[in-house]
Amino acid sequence: MAQKPSIPKGTRDFNPEQVAKRNYIFSTIKSQFETFGFQPIETPSFENSDTLMGKYGEEGDRLIFKILNSGDYLSKVNDDLYAEKNSNKITPKISEKALRYDLTVPFARYVVQHQNDIEFPFKRYQMQPVWRADRPQKGRFREFYQCDADVVGSDSLWQEVEFVQLYDNVFTALGLKDTTININNRKILSGIAEVIGASDKLIDFTVALDKLDKIGEEKVKEEMLSKAIPQSGIDKLQPLFSLAGSFDGQIESLKDILSTSEEGKKGIEELEFINNAINTLGLKSAKLQLDVTLARGLNYYTGAIFEVSAPEGVKMGSIGGGGRYDDLTGIFGLKNVSGVGISFGLDRIYLVIEELGLFPETITKSTEVLFINFGDNEALFSLKAIKVLRENGVNAELYPDKITNGKHMKKQMNYANKRNIPFVVLMGEEEMNSEVYTLKNMNTGDQTKLDLTALIKAVK
RNA sequence: GUGGUUGUAGCUCAGCUGGUUAGAGCGUCGGUUUGUGGUACCGAAAGUCGCCGGUUCGAACCCGGUCUUCCACCCCA
Numbered sequence: 138m139a140q141k142p143s144i145p146k147g148t149r150d151f152n153p154e155q156v157a158k159r160n161y162i163f164s165t166i167k168s169q170f171e172t173f174g175f176q177p178i179e180t181p182s183f184e185n186s187d188t189l190m191g192k193y194g195e196e197g198d199r200l201i202f203k204i205l206n207s208g209d210y211l212s213k214v215n216d217d218l219y220a221e222k223n224s225n226k227i228t229p230k231i232s233e234k235a236l237r238y239d240l241t242v243p244f245a246r247y248v249v250q251h252q253n254d255i256e257f258p259f260k261r262y263q264m265q266p267v268w269r270a271d272r273p274q275k276g277r278f279r280e281f282y283q284c285d286a287d288v289v290g291s292d293s294l295w296q297e298v299e300f301v302q303l304y305d306n307v308f309t310a311l312g313l314k315d316t317t318i319n320i321n322n323r324k325i326l327s328g329i330a331e332v333i334g335a336s337d338k339l340i341d342f343t344v345a346l347d348k349l350d351k352i353g354e355e356k357v358k359e360e361m362l363s364k365a366i367p368q369s370g371i372d373k374l375q376p377l378f379s380l381a382g383s384f385d386g387q388i389e390s391l392k393d394i395l396s397t398s399e400e401g402k403k404g405i406e407e408l409e410f411i412n413n414a415i416n417t418l419g420l421k422s423a424k425l426q427l428d429v430t431l432a433r434g435l436n437y438y439t440g441a442i443f444e445v446s447a448p449e450g451v452k453m454g455s456i457g458g459g460g461r462y463d464d465l466t467g468i469f470g471l472k473n474v475s476g477v478g479i480s481f482g483l484d485r486i487y488l489v490i491e492e493l494g495l496f497p498e499t500i501t502k503s504t505e506v507l508f509i510n511f512g513d514n515e516a517l518f519s520l521k522a523i524k525v526l527r528e529n530g531v532n533a534e535l536y537p538d539k540i541t542n543g544k545h546m547k548k549q550m551n552y553a554n555k556r557n558i559p560f561v562v563l564m565g566e567e568e569m570n571s572e573v574y575t576l577k578n579m580n581t582g583d584q585t586k587l588d589l590t591a592l593i594k595a596v597k
Numbered sequence: 598g599u600g601g602u603u604g605u606a607g608c609u610c611a612g613c614u615g616g617u618u619a620g621a622g623c624g625u626c627g628g629u630u631u632g633u634g635g636u637a638c639c640g641a642a643a644g645u646c647g648c649c650g651g652u653u654c655g656a657a658c659c660c661g662g663u664c665u666u667c668c669a670c671c672c673c674a
Contacts, residue, residue: 143647146665196672199598239674267674272598274668283674433673455674482674511632540632550634565632579634 147271147279157501159487162311163264166284166481169307173299175262175286180243182266186235192242192437192468200269202279203232236268240285241437241465241478248289248476249469257290257474264483276453276485285459287478289466294407297441297461298414300479304445304457305423307481312495313448314422316456321431321442322408323460325391328401329377329429332394333370335361342366343432346377350430354378377429384412384427391429407440439463443479447489456485506533506560506596507553511540519564522574522589529593553579560596 144150151159170177183204190198210231211219218227237243240263248255264284273279286303288296301318308316326346330339341364345357352360357378358371376390388409395401408427415425423445431442433455440461447453459479466474490496506526508519519535526533536549553561563575563584573586576595587595 143665194672196598200672269673271673272671273666277673281674453674458674480674485674509633546632547630547634552634554634561634563632567632575632577633582634584633 145279147273147277149278149280153503154501158491158496159483161496161500162483162486162490163284165310166307166483167262167264169303169310170262170284170286172306173260173286173303175260178244178247178261178263179265180237180240180247180263183234183236184243184246186229186233188246188469189235189238189242190229193238197238200271201238202236202268202270203228204234204236206231206233237265238269239267240265240283240480241287241462244285244287244289244478245465245476246469248474249466249471252471255290258288259290260286260288262286276488278484282483284481284483285478287476289474289476292463292475294410295414296477297407297411298418300443300459300477301411301415301423301425302418302420304443304479305420308423308445309421311486311490312497313486313489313493315448316423317446318423318425319428319431319444319446320408320411320425321428322404323438323440323442324400324404324407325395325429326404326432328395328398328404329374331398331400333366333373335366335370338364338366346430347432348430349378384425387427387429388412404440411441433458433460437462437465441477447485448493451489451492453485453489453492455482456489457481503556504532504534504558506531506562507549507556507558508533508535508562508564509540509546509549510536510538511563511565513539515564515566515569518569519562522562522564522592525589526593526596529597531593531596562592 167177186201186203189201193201206213214227214230218230221227244261244263248259262285264282266280266282268280271277271279286300301320304316304318308314326343327336327339330336330342333342335342342361345360345364345366348360349357358374361371362368373394376394388405391401391405395405412425412427428444431444433442433444438460440463442460443458444455445457447456457480459477461475461477463475464472465476466472506523508516508523510516510519516535516539523533523535536552538545540546540549550561552558559579561577561579563577565575568575568586573588574592575584575586576592577584585595
């Protein structure tokens, strides 16, 4: 055999069974999106580099796949720049396009570009692959699908409430019980930073706080100290570390801590609004939990922050996330348009459902009836019956190669067996002459001779 | 981007401190069975030991590089 072919790091092939399972997740999410009134759009796989660069922070820029210009791109780089060997400076000269890194920024671009044709508030959903030059791990790929739903052009908190319900509906429909929807608010994080005198170090502060679950209270304090957050401020955080329990209980503690911060108080108000509404409306199977350490996507979120973690016992990063961004389109020149949205990580959801064994068995439906091919005369006769079966909505097929010298019957039966085809029809010379079909049930091994009408009935 | 880990037949994996022709199970193909699959028995095919280079009389095994896998950071879905 020649050199075995391979695919790039972090990419995957999907076999028929995997595609069926993925489609099951896609269609479940899609139908929930549509139930909530979202409309689909699609955007190109790649965008102009300046649309994407700088939107995800320094870290994000590093992870964007850049596409080389066509033609003799190096000849257009001037000698001084080339001699400098600085990748960051040369990259913009030789690459003017890049693969989409998420669906939110291209959506913002779409909204700005088509603002005159869009009826606001605009509720769109989008399910497309995105690419990141990340180092792969479990549940972490370089090509993966995001399923996003966003609303732009409304700053109503009812949207946040609806998104919590949407999360709940999707995960309930997928059979993932007891997921936890963690919620926080950027204004609360800003408020806390303000109270402890670290407003200018908001990012360092939240990044450290976010690690509380992982590295513990002491390490978090150490990290904050090392980022030049004053000890006096860290001391004020003490009540925060002991925040636990109910949503309402945490809110009460936060009211104490944030009593001097206008922004913080606004954040508390928003959280209370959402929580009260959800309490009244109820959730099917998910749980809404306040998590003050939740600090994701700080580059553009301004209000609510969502993250859905995998069910207890499954080792997996978040399977969904989202939040409110007051001015996402501002970077493309359209001011004062508020947006809020959530995202589902299809590939991770797949892994979780697989690990928990929650895929329904019925989703990999394929051929229901296989006709054994005895020879050309019989094949033609069989195809007439197959045509009628198909018209009646039965998935039927003829084994393409005929039996020669009486051999290969076994091969055809085996084929049906391996593909889990439940019925086989034997249509040989004998049957053809008497116009009956021998139907074999592959599970029981029973055989019956039937006419076409009875055959259709039997396999339906 | 940092540190570690992994790669042997289609698949899952053995292979001792370097020593003849690299093994097993499953799968595949053929036969027992020329109109009957799953079970059983018999037999066969299938490997550049990820790739490139080095050390050695001799390398799947040791060394370097590279790609890939998984993991911890970073970050994230």
